[in-house]
Amino acid sequence: MSAENSRKSLPFEPLKNKQRKPAAKKGIPIVKPDPSPAMVEQGSGYIPEVVSQRMIRRVLVFCGIPVVMGVLVFVVSYAAISNHWFKVANTLVLLTSMACLGLSVLGLTYGILSACWEEDGTVKGSLLGWEEFKVNFGRMADAYRASKQMQSSDR
Numbered sequence: 001m002s003a004e005n006s007r008k009s010l011p012f013e014p015l016k017n018k019q020r021k022p023a024a025k026k027g028i029p030i031v032k033p034d035p036s037p038a039m040v041e042q043g044s045g046y047i048p049e050v051v052s053q054r055m056i057r058r059v060l061v062f063c064g065i066p067v068v069m070g071v072l073v074f075v076v077s078y079a080a081i082s083n084h085w086f087k088v089a090n091t092l093v094l095l096t097s098m099a100c101l102g103l104s105v106l107g108l109t110y111g112i113l114s115a116c117w118e119e120d121g122t123v124k125g126s127l128l129g130w131e132e133f134k135v136n137f138g139r140m141a142d143a144y145r146a147s148k149q150m151q152s153s154d155r
Contacts, residue, residue, distance in 0.1 A: 054115040058129065062107035062114070070100030113137055 047055075077093045080086055113136045114129025125132045 048119045050119060051115065051117055054125070055112050058115050059108055059111035062111040063104045064107075066100045066104035066107055070097045070104065073097040073100060113140070 073093060073096045077088045080088055110129075110133065114125070114133040115136075116125035116129075116132050117136055117139075
C-alpha cells in the first residue's frame with residue numbers, strides 16, 4: 001500500500017478510484033447539458049500543450065510588463081516622497097497604478113487571443129500576433145453567436 005492510498009483524503013479532493021454517487025435531490029431530475037457545437041467539432045474542448053505554452057509566453061509579456069509597471073509606480077512614488085525628491089499627489093499614484101493594472105487585464109486577453117491556436121508545432125505566429133488576434137477574435141465571436149442562437153432556439 002502506497003503512502004497516497006493510506007492517507008485519508010480531504011473533503012475537497014476528487015475521488016480517484018471510487019464511483020461518485022450523484023447528488024440526488026428529491027423531485028429534481030439530473031440533466032446533463034449537451035456539448036456546444038464547437039466542442040463537438042473539435043472533439044473534446046481541451047487546449048493542446050503546445051498552444052497553451054504559446055499563450056503563457058504571450059500573457060507573461062503582455063500582462064507581466066504592465067503589472068511590473070503598476071508595482072513600480074508605488075515603489076518610485078514612495079522613494080520620491082520619502083527622500084523629498086519631488087511631491088507626488090496620492091491621486092496621481094492611484095490613477096497611474098490603476099491604469100497600469102487595467103492595461104494588464106487587456107494584456108491578459110490580448111496575450112491569449114494573439115497566440116496561434118494551431119496545434120501544428122511549425123506555426124508560431126508573428127511577434128505581436130495581430131493577424132492571429134483577428135482570426136481568434138473572429139472564432140470567439142462566431143462561437144458566441146452560435147451559443148446565443150442555440151439558446152434562443154431552445155426557448
